[in-house]
Amino acid sequence: MPSTRIFSLIIGIDNYKSGHIWNLHACVEDAKRMKKWLLEQFSVPSDQICLLLDSRATKSNIENAFMEHLVNNSSIDPGDAILIYFAGHGSSMLAPSEWYNAEVKAEMVEVLCPYDHDTKAAQGRVAGISDRSFHAMIQDLANRKGNNITVVLDCCFSPFQTPANILQRSTTRWSKTTRAEPDDLYRGLWPSAREKPQEAPLGFSQLTPSHIVLLAASPGQRCIEHKDGGRFTTNFLHTMSGLPLHRTSYVQLIEHLQQLNEGAHTCICAGKYRDRILFDCVPFLTNSHFLPASLDEKTGLIKIIIGAVHGIVEGTELSLHLHNYHYSRNPSIATVIVSDVQASWCFARYKSRPETLPALFWAQLAKWNNRCPFRVHLESSLISFFRTWKLRKALPTNPSTGPAKNRLQVLRVKQQVLADISLSVEGNHVAVTQHTLPQPDTRTVHIHSKNPIDVIDDAARFNMHLLRNNIDKPLHNLIDMEIWRIDRHSWLRISGNHLKNGMAIIPQDDSAVYQINLRNKSNIDIWPSVLYMDPSQYEISTAYSSASCQEPPLRSRGSFNIGSGEPGSEALTFPLDDHSSIVFMKLFFSSVPVSMSILEQCSFSPSRNNGPRCVFDVPSCLRSDTPNVVWDTTLVPLVLVRQESCL
Incomplete structure (x- = not known):
């Protein structure tokens, strides 16, 4: 899968330095879940994620990470997606004089509580990260990197409304600030916020053009957690895994989150561009391994733009999907089997039929149906015996067992002389010896950071595309x-x-x-x-x-x-x-004209081009029935x- 141009600062705080702040239970785990979600669902490289937990999430550390990892990060280009996540306590404090513009009638200031909130500092006390500071920070970031910034705050800023709620403070992500004074807010202001009095009383939910913010609760409502995670973060991750994200706006996302809340509290989506598609569509590049397809009205068969030139044969199996974007939920809606192969396209019949089909949909290879199995000889030592034994169990030795899970028919052979490759697992890498490539000598290559099954899959497809040709050779010597x-x-x-x-x-x-x-x-x-x-x-x-x-x-x-x-x-x-x-x-x-991108298997450099992402002229492809x-x-x-x- 391609890596994604999303950069993230993730903060989770359970245990606070001040003894006057009630510790939480699930914020650190929520932060880790957010990082795991970015790594697994979006293939974000780990060096694009900065994770601050508990004692590392002091006010100064958060501000330094914000500058180093985001504002001054030369790897981030304008327009790249930026995600800032905070799980911990929110709080509210009395506003100092002249904090707001004269026409604003407000008395309170919303603050995020870092690890050292409400503790002694060099001068005064740490008064958290105020909404005024935070908006100035985000504006500084937007000035450098663009406004494709998403902020997710799993905390709340309103005090308890009834004495009964005080009994539930251990599960509520709000804390009272007991010792910091209003003047401490001035001392802790972000530099660019000092000459900009607060212009609105809306706190973190202002409709700014610099970013989109998702808040777990509306003013006066509680943001709660359970031992298995914060309700808002849990619902957020569940919703993001089940939506076609490439066509979901922030407003639509918050509507889905609100349905999961079942009226418990009201989530907020704020920002001038909240009708924008999530992450401004940056992660959702087209996936070249999906092929245009349509229903042929004359035959009732499925026409797919892939053919003999790509290695397709009768019996090749494909799954059908509703779109062709990376990182957006895209389950199979049907399975088809190729029945008629042309040079650049094919017809396929249903193996499983969908209830309905749109005018245009997409196909993905499920099984190549290669006639000659790719033959693998496994070598093992005492050190690698257990891992090799597991690999032996995964590879068939009998062609009648059919294709392995890697979409190509792979066969394990006992003799090296019969093999296309020999493979051994050596520590943190896989050693592969080539036997059938058209080159002067036999070479052993060492491949790191890959599962042995994935290496075999890559090797099988590589060899198939390298060695196959048109047996008629119509352009031989021409x-x-x-x-x-x-x-x-x-x-x-x-x-x-x-x-x-x-x-x-x-x-x-x-x-x-x-x-x-x-x-x-x-x-x-x-x-x-x-x-x-x-x-x-x-x-x-x-x-x-x-x-x-x-x-x-x-x-x-x-x-x-x-x-x-x-x-x-x-x-x-x-x-x-x-x-x-x-x-x-x-x-x-x-x-x-034929696109060969379906054959690619390589390290992916995400496109930074914000132009059109569809790589096919779909209508003309599907209409083309060029003979011969x-x-x-x-x-x-x-x-x-x-x-x-x-x-």
């Missing part, structure tokens, strides 16, 4: 290719052709860029695509795609340069390890060596 090094400024060639006898030796240095020249000797106009395939990590990425081109880039009897200096044709670079390595370029040629589509492939091994070693 497309010539050359690889040239070019000057990155003038785009002029500065080397001879590196591609000789079907293999390219690529001298490397830090500034080397290359150009591919294609010459078409056929009578067919061609749309080319280039995949970069790295067997050291089983990564497949798109180096060049012509799928969005209206006109064929490689005309009949013509030529085309990939890396020409023209828009959409960037020069190629080849990353190099510390030693010589062998990678592959797989070229796909088609007489119609021609497609073919070419595989080029690249031997990457450092330049000085070739002198």
Whole structure:
């Protein structure tokens, strides 16, 4: 899954420094649950989350983390999503003189209670983080990083209304401030708030343009917790896991939360842009592993834009879904099995039928139905015996057992000579020895931080796409290719052709860029695509795609340069390890535009582009019934060596 451009400051406080503040029970766990939710549901890298718990969540530590992790964080670009979460006590204090504008009639100030709230400081006492300070902090952040800021406060700011409620203070996220004075609020003000008197009496629920805030309770209401978590945070996480987030606004989210509260208290969503989609849609990039699909009225079959060029065969199984966005709930609504395969699309029949289908929906591969199982030989030592034994139990030894859970049919073999790969689990990494790749020598690669089953899945799909081709070879010897090094400024060639006898030796240095020249000797106009395939990590990425081109880039009897200096044709670079390595370029040629992004399996760099995210021209794709589509492939091994070693 791709990582997400969400950055977060999460604060949870159960145990307070002051003996006058009643300790809570579930705030720390709520904060940990929020972090886990970001890690698992949105694939947020852990270094994009700052977690402050209990004694680490002092007022100064919170303010320092706010500056270092958010405001001054060079990794955060304007428009990236920022989430600030606080679980702990809220409080309220008498406002000092001139705290509000003269026309504002208010007496109280809402404050968030850090760990050291209401304790002695260098001067006076810690009076928490006031609403006035907080809004100035967020405005400073918005000025630097944009207003895609979400604040979630699981606390309340109103005192108990009846003596009976005092008995429930251990489950209420509000505390009385007993010793801090109104002047302490002035001493603790955020610098940019000092010359800006409070303009509204609404506390943290002001309708600001700088951020959206979600509050657990309205003024005068209690925010409560149980031992298994705060009611608001629990409902928030439950709701976020069950909604199609890519089309859910903050207002709609709060409506769902209110339904779960069943009238116990009223949640608040405040902010000028509260009708905005959650996180301003930043996490919800389109997922290229979902394919456009539609119901064919003539045949009653499902037409899906994936075909033989992608490796589809009869019997391939796909699930149907309502959308194609990352990180938004998207359950399967039906299952189909491919019955008719064309070059760039296929027909599929229902295996399980939905009640209704929209005009446009999406398909995802469930089982490739590869005819020849991918064969794995497991090696083990005394140290790795237990982990290897568990792996043996997960892999079938009989083809009749069908595809494994990794969507490809995988077979465990007892003899290395019969295997495509040999695999062993060694400490915190998996060692894989290649046996069938088209390269001069057999190499062992070490892959870290991956489950062995995931490594086998990646290796199986990598090998399938690397080795498969069109058995008819319609363009055999009809497309010539050359690889040239070019000057990155003038785009002029500065080397001879590196591609000789079907293999390219690529001298490397830090500034080397290359150009591919294609010459078409056929009578067919061609749309080319280039995949970069790295067997050291089983990564497949798109180096060049012509799928969005209206006109064929490689005309009949013509030529085309990939890396020409023209828009959409960037020069190629080849990353190099510390030693010589062998990678592959797989070229796909088609007489119609075809997206090959479904084959990608690589480290994902989230897009920072706020433009259109749909990668398919869906209506034209589904209407296209071009007969006699021609497609073919070419595989080029690249031997990457450092330049000085070739002198």
